[in-house]
Amino acid sequence: MIGFLKGLSVTLRQLPKKKVTLQYPDVKPEWPERFRGVHRFIPELCIACNQCARICPTSCISLSGERDENKKMKIHTFDINFDICILCDLCTEVCPTEAVLMSDTFEMAKYSRDDLYLDMHWLHDNQLKYEQAHPDRFERARGEAD
Amino acid sequence: MSLIDEKDQVRTEEMLLNLGPQHPSTHGVLRLLVKINGETITDVEPVIGYLHRGTEKLAEDLQYTQIIPYTDRLDYLAAMLNNYALCHTIEQAMDLEVPERAEYLRVIVMEMQRVASHLMFIGAYLLDLGAMSPFLYVFADREQIVQLFNEICGARLTYNYMRVGGVKWDAPPGWLEKVADFVQYLKQKFHMYDELITGNEIFLARTRGIGRFDTETALAYGLSGINLRSTGYPWDLRRKKPYSIYDRFDFDIPVGQNGDCFDRYYLHLLEIKESLRIVEQALKSIPSSGPVLGKVPKMIRVPAGEYYSGIEGARGELGFYIVSEGKDKPYRLKIRKPSFINLQLLPELLRGQSIANVIAILGAVDIVLGEVDA
Amino acid sequence: MWDWRSQPLTVPSVIAMLIGAVVILLLALGVVTYTIYVQRRILGWMQLRIGPNRVGPLGLFQTIADVLKLLIKEDVVPAKADRALFMLAPIIAFVPSFTVMAVIPFSAHNVFTANLGIGVLFYLALSAITIHGVMLAGWASNNKYALIGGMRSAAQMLSYEIPLGLSLVGVVLMAGSLNLNDIVLAQQHAGLWNVIPQILGFIVFLIASTAELNRTPFDLPEAESELVAGYHVEYTGFRFAFFMLTEYMYLFAMAGLCATLFLGGWSGPLLPGWLWFAIKVFLYIFFQFWLQATLPRFRVDQLMTFSWKVLLPLALVNLVLTGVVKAIW
Ligand code: SF4
Numbered sequence: 001m002i003g004f005l006k007g008l009s010v011t012l013r014q015l016p017k018k019k020v021t022l023q024y025p026d027v028k029p030e031w032p033e034r035f036r037g038v039h040r041f042i043p044e045l046c047i048a049c050n051q052c053a054r055i056c057p058t059s060c061i062s063l064s065g066e067r068d069e070n071k072k073m074k075i076h077t078f079d080i081n082f083d084i085c086i087l088c089d090l091c092t093e094v095c096p097t098e099a100v101l102m103s104d105t106f107e108m109a110k111y112s113r114d115d116l117y118l119d120m121h122w123l124h125d126n127q128l129k130y131e132q133a134h135p136d137r138f139e140r141a142r143g144e145a146d
Numbered sequence: 147m148s149l150i151d152e153k154d155q156v157r158t159e160e161m162l163l164n165l166g167p168q169h170p171s172t173h174g175v176l177r178l179l180v181k182i183n184g185e186t187i188t189d190v191e192p193v194i195g196y197l198h199r200g201t202e203k204l205a206e207d208l209q210y211t212q213i214i215p216y217t218d219r220l221d222y223l224a225a226m227l228n229n230y231a232l233c234h235t236i237e238q239a240m241d242l243e244v245p246e247r248a249e250y251l252r253v254i255v256m257e258m259q260r261v262a263s264h265l266m267f268i269g270a271y272l273l274d275l276g277a278m279s280p281f282l283y284v285f286a287d288r289e290q291i292v293q294l295f296n297e298i299c300g301a302r303l304t305y306n307y308m309r310v311g312g313v314k315w316d317a318p319p320g321w322l323e324k325v326a327d328f329v330q331y332l333k334q335k336f337h338m339y340d341e342l343i344t345g346n347e348i349f350l351a352r353t354r355g356i357g358r359f360d361t362e363t364a365l366a367y368g369l370s371g372i373n374l375r376s377t378g379y380p381w382d383l384r385r386k387k388p389y390s391i392y393d394r395f396d397f398d399i400p401v402g403q404n405g406d407c408f409d410r411y412y413l414h415l416l417e418i419k420e421s422l423r424i425v426e427q428a429l430k431s432i433p434s435s436g437p438v439l440g441k442v443p444k445m446i447r448v449p450a451g452e453y454y455s456g457i458e459g460a461r462g463e464l465g466f467y468i469v470s471e472g473k474d475k476p477y478r479l480k481i482r483k484p485s486f487i488n489l490q491l492l493p494e495l496l497r498g499q500s501i502a503n504v505i506a507i508l509g510a511v512d513i514v515l516g517e518v519d520a
Numbered sequence: 521m522w523d524w525r526s527q528p529l530t531v532p533s534v535i536a537m538l539i540g541a542v543v544i545l546l547l548a549l550g551v552v553t554y555t556i557y558v559q560r561r562i563l564g565w566m567q568l569r570i571g572p573n574r575v576g577p578l579g580l581f582q583t584i585a586d587v588l589k590l591l592i593k594e595d596v597v598p599a600k601a602d603r604a605l606f607m608l609a610p611i612i613a614f615v616p617s618f619t620v621m622a623v624i625p626f627s628a629h630n631v632f633t634a635n636l637g638i639g640v641l642f643y644l645a646l647s648a649i650t651i652h653g654v655m656l657a658g659w660a661s662n663n664k665y666a667l668i669g670g671m672r673s674a675a676q677m678l679s680y681e682i683p684l685g686l687s688l689v690g691v692v693l694m695a696g697s698l699n700l701n702d703i704v705l706a707q708q709h710a711g712l713w714n715v716i717p718q719i720l721g722f723i724v725f726l727i728a729s730t731a732e733l734n735r736t737p738f739d740l741p742e743a744e745s746e747l748v749a750g751y752h753v754e755y756t757g758f759r760f761a762f763f764m765l766t767e768y769m770y771l772f773a774m775a776g777l778c779a780t781l782f783l784g785g786w787s788g789p790l791l792p793g794w795l796w797f798a799i800k801v802f803l804y805i806f807f808q809f810w811l812q813a814t815l816p817r818f819r820v821d822q823l824m825t826f827s828w829k830v831l832l833p834l835a836l837v838n839l840v841l842t843g844v845v846k847a848i849w
């Protein structure tokens with residue numbers, strides 16, 4: 001008989017405790033720096049080496065490059081089929097120039113699969129958004145580079 | 147039509163009850179075809195495969211590193227352990243050295259993962275038995291572990307943290323201290339779970355002596371992990387076949403006495419304590435710096451041959467069996483999935499039981515459908 | 521005191537009765553609405569959550585929104601169901617739950633309360649009718665889960681009816697009347713609430729009433745983790761709403777009964793009668809939610825054994841003790 005009374009006292013003690021609910025659409029979660037959200041992409045850095053496309057376990061990256069005036073490889077198209085991306089982060093791990101990176105965009109509910117086909121512009125916009133949201137992280141990176 | 151047959155007995159009919167695949171307490175998409183005669187179960191047939199993704203087949207077409215994110219999705223409550231099991235097998239096959247700090251980080255995240263998984267078991271089991279609050283309490287605690295993992299590897303569920311020869315990232319600054327704080331916090335929490343659940347008479351009445359099996363049966367069915375230990379057989383791969391650096395830590399292997407549902411529940415709680423002990427020791431002795439990824443060839447090629455190694459997963463022995471032809475992809479990958487093996491015992495356990503016990507027994511067998519169906 | 525029985529049955533008195541019924545209906549609906557809100561809040565707080573806080577200030581309109589949602593939903597009658605019974609069942613379940621409100625004395629000047637001489641019996645008899653509704657719902661749905669749920673709840677409610685009834689007899693003996701008003705008056709007169717002399721009866725009543733209401737830990741009929749939702753698994757829209765309404769109506773009624781029989785009803789110092797009544801009702805309801813937040817569910821056979829082997833003897837012991845004490849005094 002005592003056991004269940006103890007249980008009652010446990011639940012009663014929780015009553016005034018601080019609640020853990022995050023009021024989600026009003027309060028956004030704070031993601032750590034390593035958080036793996038949707039990709040961001042910096043076209044200027046990419047050398048179209050195709051490594052990311054090759055490592056991707058679901059083959060969801062497709063890209064094409066072209067040579068510019070200086071015979072350097074430049075990225076022409078870069079698409080991620082986010083429909084099948086499993087956010088494993090392997091593409092950013094192999095990228096030699098850190099042209100493709102993970103952001104903390106995570107709200108990707110869409111009405112159509114077509115909206116999940118992310119092209120270079122979308123990904124670059126995402127990069128700009130990320131830069132805006134976390135100026136401190138870029139400051140720090142720049143500081144380390146200097 | 148008469149309900150009374152010649153022998154003056156009430157005619158009864160077997161009823162076929164379909165539990166799942168969309169049922170609140172089949173832990174995912176398991177389907178049970180239950181034949182009942184009155185309240186007694188005469189036969190059970192689990193129907194699996196609703197979550198089948200063909201991981202083993204897919205792996206034949208993937209480089210070894212690429213398989214790691216797929217293992218995250220087997221037992222999604224214990225992704226770190228799956229990661230490790232695969233990497234460990236490959237490392238064994240290739241005779242790779244793993245740096246000290248990486249091993250410590252692996253042990254810390256693995257034991258934390260075990261804690262998270264066991265907490266989840268407790269919550270889900272109590273939810274099956276009709277108590278709602280423990281589920282939310284364990285979620286609040288598990289959330290902290292998930293957040294810690296999120297900080298170290300950037301994901302909350304599918305971590306993809308381990309690599310062949312080490313781990314992907316070193317711990318961020320201050321992370322180890324946070325883990326230490328969490329361990330202290332969770333230790334304080336135990337008496338709450340004990341008071342709320344372990345001592346509750348209704349809980350005891352529903353789990354004591356229910357779903358019993360003995361060591362012989364367990365061994366015959368190839369059970370491992372808590373299901374085997376609950377019968378009093380102290381079999382824990384961390385002790386019996388030490389892998390990683392488990393031989394350096396001091397911890398106990400709690401065993402049950404009766405092999406019933408209550409023992410299985412209680413062992414989960416006790417194992418959380420042991421895991422926390424390991425984490426504490428690891429935090430004390432972890433080297434303060436060093437590489438976290440060993441010297442690994444650029445292209446991972448497992449030498450031709452067949453390799454198996456198993457680790458103590460959250461639900462039993464989790465093993466990967468690799469047949470290699472010396473290429474960068476396995477010829478065949480077979481996963482020893484503890485949940486799948488645990489499930490085999492279910493029909494045996496349920497036969498002859500009352501229908502009211504189905505949920506209590508099913509919950510305690512501890513399966514994760516992502517792993518059963520792979 | 522406004523006595524219904526002494527009035528001749530004239531047009532004005534019939535109209536007055538109708539108005540009384542409507543007022544009580546509205547009151548009960550309001551109480552039910554906010555009981556559900558309070559339930560979700562309390563459960564939330566006990567589970568480290570916040571509870572509803574989106575619709576209206578502090579989420580106060582959440583239940584109203586939910587009810588509206590239920591009302592505008594499609595009314596699905598399964599093709600294989602027994603149509604007539606399927607539609608009838610919610611009504612059979614609901615009507616008695618509202619009718620029992622008639623005998624609960626809400627305040628000292630019990631406006632709109634039938635001053636029935638057999639109040640206690642009336643309550644027990646009517647609440648037994650609801651079982652038929654529940655059982656028919658399970659049967660008519662033609663669904664195995666609903667059938668098991670319906671049967672379980674019929675068995676459960678019937679077997680707990682007995683200890684419940686017996687636990688009330690002690691109180692009735694003390695007051696020497698079945699009239700709920702008289703029972704309150706007797707407690708006021710004695711200056712002592714029945715909960716103290718009748719502590720055993722009170723405990724039996726608490727447990728049996730929880731089972732009678734199908735609330736945790738006795739919520740087997742609708743055990744969502746076993747039977748999905750039990751007898752109302754096939755019901756949608758406003759028919760489903762009727763079952764929910766029945767459930768919470770009984771919660772209110774049972775709280776009223778508990779307050780009246782054991783906690784002195786509307787009597788109490790200083791505060792007005794209706795406020796005392798409201799406080800006591802709230803205490804009972806809070807206790808139910810508190811249990812819900814804490815306990816796992818009984819197993820169906822344990823539940824039966826518990827009723828027949830523990831509660832019934834306890835209730836009988838209480839009855840005998842009360843009788844003996846009463847006879848000696
Ligand atoms: S995160 Fe993984 S799945 Fe997604 S694009 Fe990169 S490599 Fe491919």
Ligand code: SF4
Nearest residue numbers: 046047049050052095
């Ligand atoms: S994103 Fe990186 S890995 Fe991919 S093609 Fe460009 S430079 Fe190469």
